[in-house]
Amino acid sequence: MSNAAEVVQEQEIDLTAANEVIDKYLHMKGALMPVLQEIQEAYGYIPEPTVHLVAERLNVYTSQIFGVLTFYAQFHLEPRGKYIIRVCMGTACHVKGASRLGDTLKERLGISHAETTEDLKFTAEFVACIGACGMAPVIMVNDATYGNLSVQKMSEVLQKYQGME
């Protein structure tokens, strides 16, 4: 509305998938959460243009949607990697040297917590206990769990995924 605020570059993005999600929930009350979740499922994250679309079509203020998106850890506003590497930083893993696994990740992929590689292949997340203390130190790559890791084993796991599409 004003030319006073900074100009934000509009992202080019295909909104078909988001529109389809909204169509499904259009007449449902309290539909914001499932709509955002399914948009994230479709795009891998929540692209800004979809937020404006949801605001317009569900008639919710953009600011409120942003409030919801930043409140829940499950939502991501930046593109994420194909493989999400969760490094457990819980007590057991911490004692067993989880921080070294984090360092390895940084060395091999160049990413740290909440960062994504430029090729959008990997995203790192340092998380609290993932509930596999018996296998500490442990990481998860998407749904697969890798336990009893050493720096060496960790490197092998990463190498395996680097070799995959």
Added chain:
Amino acid sequence: MVNLTIDGKQVTVSKAATIYEAALEAGIHIPVLCYAKKLLPYGACRVCLVEVEQMKGRLIPSCTTPVTQGMVVTTTSAEINKVRKTVLEFLLVNHVVECPVCDKGGECDLQDLTFEHEVYPNRFTGEKFALPTDEVNPLIERNMNRCVLCGKCARVCDEIVAFGSYSFINRGFESKIATAFDRGLNCEFCGQCVSMCPVGAILPRPFKFKARPWQLKEVDSVCGYCGNGCTVTLGVLKDKVETIRFNDKTGVNDGNLCIRGRFGYSYVNSEDRLTKPLVRKDGKLVQTDWKEALDTVVSGFAKARAEKGVGIVTGARLTNEELFLLKNLAKAMGTGNLDHSGGESYKGVTEGLFETLGVTASTATFPQVEECDTILSIRSDFYETHPVFGMVVNQAVKRHDAHLIVIADKRGKFGKLPHAETLLAKPGLEVNILNAMAQSLLADGLAITDGVEGVVELQAALADYTPELVAAQTGVPAAAIRAAAQQLAKAKKSAILLAYGLPYTAHSRELGIAAANLAILTGIPGREGSGLYLCGEKANSQGAIDLQIVPGKEALDSQSMFQAAAAGTLSALYIVGEDPLTSYPDRKKIETALDKVPFLVVQDIFLSPTAQQADVVLPAASFAEKDGTFTNAERRLQRVRQGIPLPGEAKTDYAIFELLAGRFGKQVSFTGPEAVFSQIAASTPGYGGIEYGAIGPQGVVWGGDLLAVKRRKVVAVAGGKPVETPYQLITGSSLYHNGTVSTRATGPLAVIPSPFVELGREDASTLQVKEGDLLTLRANGVEIKLAAKIDTRMPKGVLFAPYHFSSAGLNRIFTGQAAVPVEVSK
């Protein structure tokens, strides 16, 4: 009613009250941070905790807890104070204490509470907020390091303004108030958040480092912009208006203001103000003294009077007292050629309402609209023209579930509210839809026709306006027209709203009548809580009608005066507080008139494009420099008070008229506005018995909250014809500006600095234009260029350009039509 005991005092309050409100009523002070009278209870700050005997074991937030019968409340005790003090200690852990440089210092709720509870030293220490401040826009500065997370800004922006700029984002220590994507503020800049912030987190930037609050002299006056008549409390330091102070105790606006009221005052301080009279010598305007200026004016008018006559055109920002003197001056000069505000636009009131209801004003008051169950808003969602009245409409819809029907040619903000719908019609066809609504009410037997004149004739005349036929013309579905009519018919309390003003010249009488027809057929006039509102564009539009600043018998109205001047049949024009060259339709005609008229006097506060053509320019006063009364669009008489001295040698219009009348042999030397007002009261219908001194903080509504109508007569009026070209241009008022004077005010200019033309996304992509591209608009062989503004509210084929800016040259192609057929190219 409920009885309860607060601090040993017996209190009786409504059962809807909260403990806090009950205490307030009983004069018992409970500290608060997040409470605001006009917002819904929230309970965020925990400062207002009290003890309730029946709810022992915990402290109760008084601002969210409703009263119950027999409740025993204690508002202060050692324990309560301890808890309140702890809450404050917690707040002060992260709060960056910058009181010496904070503009809130001296009137900050946190500062006051900290002092009151002797919070020093703080037992807790911790990390201070270190957030960047938002200084991107020139009007509202946000420093979230001073925020106490009371949520008032987010709530007012949602509940009252319906814009929704703010929300809480993140969580825990990271929680803060932010805009979407945590960017700089990009909104309507009404500054409602500024007025609500209890601390120095949201402040008016133009006021930064200007004064400490206690140094300011506060003068309660009335905003000089629109017909809403909001109270503006001028904050004056050293004879300069430095800010507009928050004031929810006085007037009709509950402390609510729009960008014009809050940030638009700056034109009064402008360097460009006229400070000396000017006369034309050797083709050039040069400064002179009042003696020479008045001598020139008097001899010029005397000469003109002896030849082909003088015409007087005034604006509607003069006080009632000034308009009264002007009328007397016209009499003294022997001319009946007197008119205001372009002459056409107010005919919905002076002719439309007069023919149908026998009155020439809105029939009820603004606060009643909040309780209405059905609201019909014609031509716009009202927010753009009368923003603060718009906020009342918004509250009726949001809080009281009112049904809002908007008949308009473009979408508006309120169309998105729950229970709101927009009947989006092709431009210029509002009368057709109103006719169709009336037709369907009559045909379905839903209309109230007892004691109504002209029903049979109307029914016959409306044969061509069945919802189906009108649907085909306007694009609004017949079912929607019927449903709207039925909604209005079954409403218990309803309001019909129509804004009028300079840019809305087409069909003004017809619209007034069509709206009144609907009001009559649905029983609005005379029904408690219901009203028909025709709201003028300027601060004293209603006053000008009440005082009958209209052409006398067989005299010229303003359009005819310019026509006559252009044709060489008028010898002088006296233009007061108006810039016709910019704001009247058909600039070519005005140009010719100003060029041809032998003698032109312009009285204004700026050297407007019209004034630049004058033979004599008389420097006048702004609203902040004079005393008197304005009558707002709901007939409320309010006091305008002088806050600052006149710049240079400028005089009030009052003083100038008095001087001139004296020179024309009619002594009208009154002792001041009060004496003039008593003359007005004695001679103006409806004003009888009102005393100047008795006009209190809430003003006086002449005719009472419910204006008695003199008759109920429905009259047939013809609808408009749709424009069939692929593109059509409509004009009007934009939210940020009002008339032409706001284009001299830094506040509104900061948001809308230059003219533009608005178009929808679809048209933009067809025309391959991007935001800001220059568009060429061609009509009647004339071409103008305007920067494109692209959004989602304009229907396909319809372009909107506001009329405020002289440089736009809009009135080169707009000659008074409802919609201008235009050719558009890049």
